Amino acid sequence: MGEVWDAVYNSLTERNNWTPRKADKLWVSEIGACGRAVALRLRNEERAQPDVDNLLVMRGGIAWENQTFAELQQEYGKDVRAQTRLSDENWSGKPDFDLFHASEKATPIIIEHKAQDPRSSFGKPKEKHLLQLALYGWLYEKQFGVEPRLKLFYRAWGEWAEYDIGVFQDVIQVSGSCHGKQLLKQVQVSFDDNRAYKEMLRATGVMPPYEEKRECRWCGYADACARDWKKDEDTRRVMHALVKAG
Numbered sequence: 001m002g003e004v005w006d007a008v009y010n011s012l013t014e015r016n017n018w019t020p021r022k023a024d025k026l027w028v029s030e031i032g033a034c035g036r037a038v039a040l041r042l043r044n045e046e047r048a049q050p051d052v053d054n055l056l057v058m059r060g061g062i063a064w065e066n067q068t069f070a071e072l073q074q075e076y077g078k079d080v081r082a083q084t085r086l087s088d089e090n091w092s093g094k095p096d097f098d099l100f101h102a103s104e105k106a107t108p109i110i111i112e113h114k115a116q117d118p119r120s121s122f123g124k125p126k127e128k129h130l131l132q133l134a135l136y137g138w139l140y141e142k143q144f145g146v147e148p149r150l151k152l153f154y155r156a157w158g159e160w161a162e163y164d165i166g167v168f169q170d171v172i173q174v175s176g177s178c179h180g181k182q183l184l185k186q187v188q189v190s191f192d193d194n195r196a197y198k199e200m201l202r203a204t205g206v207m208p209p210y211e212e213k214r215e216c217r218w219c220g221y222a223d224a225c226a227r228d229w230k231k232d233e234d235t236r237r238v239m240h241a242l243v244k245a246g
């Protein structure tokens, strides 16, 4: 049975044009992530494999994404692309889809697609997803000289949400609908600060201090993080003892 499931999942989630992200750059999806996890990833620390539940969620997400791609292709044909690489000297990332690249008939659109658990506040725009999209838009404009429109899609069984995203100085405006219900809201963010902070971590190799938060529960770097934190604690203890002895 396991082999059958594997075959089904592989056929649903196969990606022909998949290429790995650049290991030595910041990943766009990291802009709103824990700085310590980003520093550990750049330091090439070992990451725990996701457990079966998480793996199923991840593969389910890719299956949804493939479905949306097929729908977009049906509607826009060759005007839709998937996984286009965007980068600069610090960042590397691939938005899920982009439409009307180099087109004379329409403004390019970048779409980020997220599959969600319908039981937990489905369709609520998350700050880290908004920052991720804002950064894709910023990189696209830097690379191609055109400011793209930005869209965020959420999908789950029987649920959908589609939003237009507008990036202003410290505010991201979200407008659209969640399962037919209109939503218009402004989310306070610090896009430039978040970007500059992660670029500083990359440039200096600084390891931010451990600070317990929600993400720690499912963080793949939890073991490496605890090991590193323990090492820092030991160093502090030795220094303290030396100062006292002196």
Ligand code: SF4
Pocket: 034, 035, 036, 037, 040, 210, 211, 212, 213, 215, 216, 219, 220, 221, 222, 225, 226
């Ligand atoms: S365990 Fe928590 S603090 Fe440590 S890297 Fe992961 S999210 Fe960050």
